[in-house]
Amino acid sequence: MFKSRASRAATLAACATFLLATSACGTEEPEEAATQQVRLYGTDGNMLNSYPAELKDRAGLVDGMKGTTPLTPLPEDFKNRLRSVDPKLGDFLYSAEAYDAVVISAIAAQLAGSTDPAAIAKQIVGVTNDGQRCERVAECLTLARAGRDVEYRSVSLTRAGFTDAGEPSTASYGTLHFDGQRLNDGKTEFVGAGDESAASTKAPPKAKKQRGDQNDRSDGSPLVLGGLLSQTGDLALAYPPISAGTKLAIREINAAGGVLGEPVVWIDGDDGTNPAVAKATVARHVAQKVHVIIGASASGISRAVLPDVVRAGKVLFSPSNTDASLTELDDDGLYFRTAPPDSLQGRALADVILRDGPQKIAIVARKDSYGEGLQGTVRAELERAGIGGDRLKLLTYDPPADAKANPVDFGAGAKEIKDFGAEAVLVIGFAESAQVIRALADAGVQIRH
Template identity: 40%
Template sequence: MIRIAPVGRALAVVAATSLALTACGGGGGDTATQTSPSSAAPASSAPAAKGDGTLTLGTLLPQTGSLAQLGPPEFAGVDLAVKEINEAGGVLGKPVTKYDTDSGDTSTNIASQSVDKLLAQKVDAIIGAASSSVSLSVIDKITGAGVVQFSPANTSNELTTVNDRGLFFRTAPPDKLQGRVLGDLVVSDGNDTVGILAMQDSYGTGLADQVTQTVTDGGGEVVERVDYDPKAADFSADVAKIKAKNPKGIVLIGFEETTKVVQELVKQGLTSDKHKWYMVDGNLSNENFLKFPKGTLDGVKGTYPGAAAPDEFRKKLLGINKDLKDYPYASESYDATNLIALAAEAAKSDAGTDIAAKLIEVSKTGEKCKNFKECADLLKAGKDIDYDGVSGPVEFNEAGDPAVASIGIYQYGKDNTYPAKAVEYKNGNISG
């Protein structure tokens, strides 16, 4: 079902207030972490359809699973925003309350259990998940409860057209933009024959489709594409199919299982000094690569959505989590939190449906501002605002996607680490 245009989205969020979802009790052991005192509601209680005057946020971000490496910077981005919001007086005159939960990955039911817990706490908005497939597995439960779901990292094209009742937003651009930038990069590097190894899920196949189209449009040929099972114990047969076609360029689209794929590529002689390798946001910051012999990934390039995190912002994040080494999607998480808070201020309500109705408005066509306090002061003065965040301008289109976004192109060195800053940034229109 096609996502709803602005008027339709408004009608949808109003209609969603009449919907309530009874949350099923989650299994023990994964308790939500709250940042302000609150008594836990019974797991069977339905979330409130109307706001109670306190903006309550939940995070559904990876503490475990195939994207666990993205969790720390995402949590830090949310925590920094909440800290600054509360220091500026909070939302609607009250401190923001936050509960943290684990999204896990699609191999478990952790995300569904976490959502149940957050809905039982009567959250107004949920920030997450990082994985598009995880979001797709819980979006009906979240939006059916009249709660905003706002992902800082979902890139699947499928989420543009999902029936979300006008309640799903994201600060990360859809894969069609990353796919275009990656495909153009592959072709411009002189690869007229290309092999693709992509994990078989909405993220992997969607991104592989766009790369295939862009490579083909650019005069190249995808001579072999393998959509593999990321849970497979062995990838020798998948890599052998690529080897049989001997492509100049090899695109790797996946998560942490890419470690095993790379090992198999090396084993079968498809090393990065003989074939040009390319990666994506799901596997670029894989710490397992540091265990490989030096030079294994030397010169390998990859794409990552989002603008560079400014140095000042990184210093603030380290004040939240001193152990941070990488910053993927920290900016997007920070901006998601601020936008939700500003939309609540603009709506004069913390109800999820009211927040959703104002998110597009606070993201564009008003007076520009760059942080919560600055923007909130403008709202209190009766002015329209245009929040320009750390991750970029974040101007939402009618689908809840950022209309314009940046994609960074990164390159590994001989020590198998990629630089903190991109070699180059490509800006593009999502509809372009």
């Protein structure tokens, strides 16, 4: 039944007057007004402009979805430099962290005066703490060649340096919003986290001054870096910005004279978001005498390959691992990351959810160290804020083993969430998590837009 224009205007005016913020305004179907609406939340694995495409013809389901991701306000100059590498770049997630992982590795090798991975590893934390501050690649490498200790600050590393464990002591998070099937940059908010006092105060080995413009290669030059990034698999949607960050860093390092008198060599490599694929790539990098491996993209993949990397005596430096438990792994001092641990993101994410005042919250996570780790951290933060266990529902799903595997079947979980009466659903996953959102809609869960 259609309404006259005057009748519709009167209805809308009445709603505005009495602030009746319900779906009954402007409709003659009151039974829908009583239906519980659910707000969706996401994390760094799915808060990307490329994510709605995973929902295909139902991409509009993401509109209204909010979430957090490690993100610092990126200067336009840096974005433009990234676009010079990839003109089609639509996301910037972890691009700054990838850039900094490569640059820090290069500065550390120059300070070590060697491409020996163990020597590089001993310099990495020190590169970010208690030296002469520098922000540009050319400036930092000039200081390092002169044997000067540096304190590197750049796009992702702005407030404080690494902890003794080789990870950021502070972080910046962005609160992102999907509107019109894209992230609305105008709504992005930034919040800081972490403690500057946690930065390492240990002095690195004394820097070695470079002798002459060219070396005799007794230092092991050239420095060879190998990628272990998700060119394929569930995290491939985040590959373009990470790839752009690594390539930009290599280009600018070599334009500034390279490391140890030689251009840095980059060898691509795929982790497939799959342990078997990643292990095979690591083996190839070891055979090709790679010194530092940049990756893996996913925390669970780094956990799987780290024993192989340590056994080979190489450095593993990830721009996007956030699983908090990786801090405690036995890594022989060879594992580092520029992405902050989820112990920090969990607090930011819980705050975003709590601001909307839901009384019942479901947290759905992919069943791996990243998903379950962040799920546990968010749960702890919500409980600390007074959300009791009876108001929380935790569910997990098995991610597909590879591209040939059947998609995620979350039908039963979606029904549980509907019966639970959740008002908020946090989805922790990568591209495959789109199947969770589809299942919620199929189960009759009314997603709030």
